[in-house]
Amino acid sequence: MSDLPDEVLVEAVRKGPADDLRVFEVLAERYQARILANCHYLTRSRDAAEDLAQEVFVKAFFALPTFEGRAQFRTWLQALKINHCLTFLRRSRRHTMVSLSEPGVEDEPELHVESTAESVLASGDDQECIARALDSMRDTLRIPLVLSDMDGLPDREIADRLGIGLSAVKMRLKRAREEFRRLYAAADTERPVAGS
C-alpha cells in the first residue's frame, strides 16, 4: 500500500470507513519527516514542532472530505502546515514579521549572527550543521528562507502570507541565503578542526 500514489490513498481514505485510519497513516508516515522538519524550522522549536505536526495531521484527516483534488495532496498538506505554523507563531508572538515592513530593520545588528557560527562548527554532521545554521537565524530571515527553499513557495505567495511587500521578501531571501551559506561554509571548512 505504501507504494500507491497519494491520489489513490486519499480516495481510499475518503471512501473508506470513517474509523479506519490505516490508509491515512500511510499518508502521514510518508510526509511526517518533512512536516516535522518544516514545523521545526518555521518555529525554531523541536518540542513545538512535534505538537504542530500532530495537529496538522489531525486537521488534515478531518478536512480531507473538503479536499477537492484540484491541487496535489502534498501541496494541500503543505498549505495546512504553513497556516498552522504561522498561526502558532502569531499567537506565541515569537515572530517578528510585523517588523519586516519597518524602515531600517535591514540594518538591525541582531540580523548578523557571527557569534552563533561557533555552535555550527561544533557539529560534525551535515544535517546538524544545516539545523544549527537555521536555528541561529532570526525569524525575519529564517521564515522566508524556509518558506521559499524548503517549501518551494513562490516569492509572491510568501509576501502574501507574511503580509509584506514582494521586494521585502526578495531582500530577506537574499540576506538569508547569504547568511545561511556563510554559516554553513564556515562549518564545512572547520569541521575537521572541530573534530580533532
Added chain:
Amino acid sequence: LPAPDGPADDEVDPGEPIEALSYLDEPVSSSLLQRVRGSIQRRMLAAQLVELSSVGALVALREYMRLMLETINRDDGGTGGSR
C-alpha cells in the same frame, strides 16, 4: 520602461535557492503516528458522544410530546364519553 510598481521588485536579486533545504527532513519518533491516531480517535469519539446526546435529547423530547398528546386525546375522549 518597466511598470510603475515593477522596478522595486525587480531590482533585488534574491540569489539561488539553498538546495540542501529542499530535501531536509527530521528524524521522527515512533510516537508521532500513535499520537496522531490517538488524537483522531478521541475527536471521533467526542463527536459521536455529542451526536448521541443530541439524538437522545431529540428522542426524549419526541416521546414526551407523544405522551402529552396521548394524554390530551385520552382526556378529551373520556370527557366526551361521560356526557
